[in-house]
Amino acid sequence: MADNSPNPDNATTGLAVLEHRIDLQIIAKMVKPDSKVLDVGCGDGELLALLAEMHNIDGRGMELSQSGVNKCVARGLSVIQGDADRDLAEYPSDAFDFVILSQTLQATRNPREVLRQMLRVGRHAIVSFPNFGSWRVRSSLFFGGRMPVNESLPHNWYDTPNIHFCTIDDFTALCDEMNVTVEKAVALKANGQKMKFGHSRFVNLLGEQAVFLLRREINTRS
Amino acid sequence: MNHAPEKIEHFGQDEALVLDSGVKLGPFSMAYETYGELNNDKSNVVLVCHALTGDQYAASTHPITGKPGWWSRMVGPGRPVDTERFFVICPNVIGSCLGSTGPASINPETGEPYGICFPVITINDMVKAQAQLLERLGIDDLFCVIGGSMGGMLVLQWAASYPEKVFAAAPIATAARHSSQNIAFHEVGRQAIMADPEWCGGRYAQEGRNPKKGLAVARMAAHITYLSENALHRKFGRNLQDRDAVTFGFDADFQVESYLRYQGVSFVDRFDANSYLYVTRAMDYFDLAQAHGGALAAAFKGTKTRFCVVSFTSDWLFPTEESREIVQALNANAANVSFVEIETDKGHDSFLLDEPEMIDAMDGFFRSAARARGLEDQGKGSHG
Numbered sequence: 001m002a003d004n005s006p007n008p009d010n011a012t013t014g015l016a017v018l019e020h021r022i023d024l025q026i027i028a029k030m031v032k033p034d035s036k037v038l039d040v041g042c043g044d045g046e047l048l049a050l051l052a053e054m055h056n057i058d059g060r061g062m063e064l065s066q067s068g069v070n071k072c073v074a075r076g077l078s079v080i081q082g083d084a085d086r087d088l089a090e091y092p093s094d095a096f097d098f099v100i101l102s103q104t105l106q107a108t109r110n111p112r113e114v115l116r117q118m119l120r121v122g123r124h125a126i127v128s129f130p131n132f133g134s135w136r137v138r139s140s141l142f143f144g145g146r147m148p149v150n151e152s153l154p155h156n157w158y159d160t161p162n163i164h165f166c167t168i169d170d171f172t173a174l175c176d177e178m179n180v181t182v183e184k185a186v187a188l189k190a191n192g193q194k195m196k197f198g199h200s201r202f203v204n205l206l207g208e209q210a211v212f213l214l215r216r217e218i219n220t221r222s
Numbered sequence: 223m224n225h226a227p228e229k230i231e232h233f234g235q236d237e238a239l240v241l242d243s244g245v246k247l248g249p250f251s252m253a254y255e256t257y258g259e260l261n262n263d264k265s266n267v268v269l270v271c272h273a274l275t276g277d278q279y280a281a282s283t284h285p286i287t288g289k290p291g292w293w294s295r296m297v298g299p300g301r302p303v304d305t306e307r308f309f310v311i312c313p314n315v316i317g318s319c320l321g322s323t324g325p326a327s328i329n330p331e332t333g334e335p336y337g338i339c340f341p342v343i344t345i346n347d348m349v350k351a352q353a354q355l356l357e358r359l360g361i362d363d364l365f366c367v368i369g370g371s372m373g374g375m376l377v378l379q380w381a382a383s384y385p386e387k388v389f390a391a392a393p394i395a396t397a398a399r400h401s402s403q404n405i406a407f408h409e410v411g412r413q414a415i416m417a418d419p420e421w422c423g424g425r426y427a428q429e430g431r432n433p434k435k436g437l438a439v440a441r442m443a444a445h446i447t448y449l450s451e452n453a454l455h456r457k458f459g460r461n462l463q464d465r466d467a468v469t470f471g472f473d474a475d476f477q478v479e480s481y482l483r484y485q486g487v488s489f490v491d492r493f494d495a496n497s498y499l500y501v502t503r504a505m506d507y508f509d510l511a512q513a514h515g516g517a518l519a520a521a522f523k524g525t526k527t528r529f530c531v532v533s534f535t536s537d538w539l540f541p542t543e544e545s546r547e548i549v550q551a552l553n554a555n556a557a558n559v560s561f562v563e564i565e566t567d568k569g570h571d572s573f574l575l576d577e578p579e580m581i582d583a584m585d586g587f588f589r590s591a592a593r594a595r596g597l598e599d600q601g602k603g604s605h606g
Contacts, residue, residue, distance in 0.1 A: 058558070066563055073530065073560045074582040076590030080549055080561035087553075095556035 022192045023128045024050070026211045027100060030126050030184060031055055035097035038062065038122060040084045041104035045072035048079070062087060085109045088117035096122040105129045106162040112174065119180060119216040128211040133167025133204040136190065152208050168204040175214065184213035227253035227278070227314070227321030231358050239316070239351055245341035249330065252355040253321025254278050254313035257297060258305035266597055267361050268303050269352065270312040271369030271376035274501050275493055277320040280312040281305065286492045295576055302584035303368065307597065313355055315348040317500040325496035326427065337496055338424030345372070345508045349379045363387040365595055366588065370394040370573035371540065372501070375508050378548065381529070382510055382521040390591040392584065394532040395573040397544035398518050398551070399509035404539060407447055408502040411440030415495045424496055437495040438486030445485045450536040450569035454478060518551035525552070528594070529559040530587040532573070532580060539570040560587060
């Protein structure tokens with residue numbers, strides 16, 4: 001099983017493995033080498049394994065599904081079963097350089113508190129989420145009158161784990177309100193094309209997904 | 223029970239062990255087994271800690287029962303604790319009866335077996351004795367300490383007492399303190415032994431007797447706690463033993479009765495009744511948080527050890543919640559910790575059984591820890 005892991009000498013091979021997850025590639029580029037990283041909702045450890053080989057990080061993972069955890073540990077990653085809403089509180093402040101929450105924020109019960117905990121535990125937080133303000137979502141509601149179902153939002157309204165959707169503008173507003181500094185933000189179009197914030201006024205309309213690199217304001221830790 | 227262990231180290235009066243009770247135990251002996259080869263820089267040592275009635279024969283044939291090693295699924299060539307890469311030491315704990323000093327040993331002051339004049343020992347005492355053994359063997363630090371049940375308690379104690387000597391630790395199906403319910407079960411076992419007239423106030427060796435019945439009952443009661451209701455039902459149901467109808471008597475009508483009686487009877491041949499009293503007592507006294515001002519997190523303050531905690535869904539003796547408490551205490555220190563809960567209906571004994579997910583998790587843990595320790599180039603690729 002350990003033999004399936006990508007070649008540690010070749011980081012680009014690792015990135016190619018994640019071809020289908022451009023958001024993870026963007027996240028991987030935001031993380032600094034040799035840093036201490038907590039990946040919340042790490043799934044089967046794809047990103048953690050990539051970061052370990054690309055950046056030699058000291059990585060930890062938290063994952064809700066026990067089968068995901070067991071797979072991660074079997075491939076040599078340090079992962080525990082846990083719930084972002086409940087278990088981030090266990091960690092001491094400033095324990096990590098980066099705390100990552102990929103495609104999970106909208107599924108938490110209390111996204112604001114999760115974000116606060118992430119920025120307490122880590123000096124940086126990296127958050128990626130589907131943008132509910134994208135034109136496809138808007139047109140599904142506007143023209144179809146139905147909740148959107150597409151590749152980035154694959155669930156029906158009645159079985160979705162996503163209980164706290166937000167738009168890119170919503171998220172930016174929350175960061176302002178919480179005094180969180182946005183160090184970097186990237187939106188992704190449906191075709192995977194990257195859009196930098198500031199270059200376009202239409203990120204909230206054209207972006208299907210967003211990746212934010214956040215930093216806690218030094219003096220305003222709550 | 224009288225057998226001479228092959229590997230044994232003796233410690234003189236001058237090397238006496240100062241026990242938690244304040245009593246000095248010395249001279250004393252530590253029996254152990256080893257598997258694999260020590261590498262040049264002595265960086266590949268794995269300490270295996272056995273459970274309550276376990277012994278040093280983790281991966282080799284038991285000298286009394288003739289059965290294969292109790293953890294040969296975990297320890298051996300190509301196993302997670304790969305004896306082609308690691309040097310494995312498994313000592314018999316003090317208080318036990320397979321060669322290390324315990325109540326069946328001769329008290330040098332009286333020339334008779336200690337019996338219940340043997341001092342009460344603790345998990346911490348067992349670990350200190352192991353540390354003394356390792357020092358004698360010229361081993362400064364451990365690549366990993368691993369063990370299940372009581373063995374897991376020793377693992378936690380090692381990580382708390384000697385954090386700088388323990389690179390990785392795998393406490394399995396264990397707890398940082400023995401629960402009230404578990405103390406209660408142990409007390410039933412001890413009372414069964416002491417109620418046996420053959421126990422003779424602990425002096426059965428001198429009297430030429432042996433409280434086999436009491437010890438067998440203790441084992442029967444304990445054995446139930448190692449299984450689960452589902453496992454018992456799956457294995458036995460209400461099936462009758464070699465008969466078509468109940469006999470309206472107290473014979474072993476049911477298969478489960480016959481099975482338990484066998485478990486009890488076969489146990490007394492390989493274990494000393496007084497040792498059972500002492501080792502259960504050591505587990506009862508174990509409370510790692512209490513020993514650190516009531517906060518378990520304090521036991522692991524600043525630890526750099528890599529942990530892999532394992533529990534089993536159907537283990538009601540050491541339930542997952544108790545493993546989770548260990549994980550929480552480690553998280554509070556931002557320690558490097560993995561936590562795997564294995565879904566199985568086989569109860570507490572699962573850690574000794576063929577549980578592929580446990581084996582895979584341990585394999586991943588040992589491989590990544592070995593990589594981090596720079597042990598990767600020695601005999602790789604035998605598994606997977």
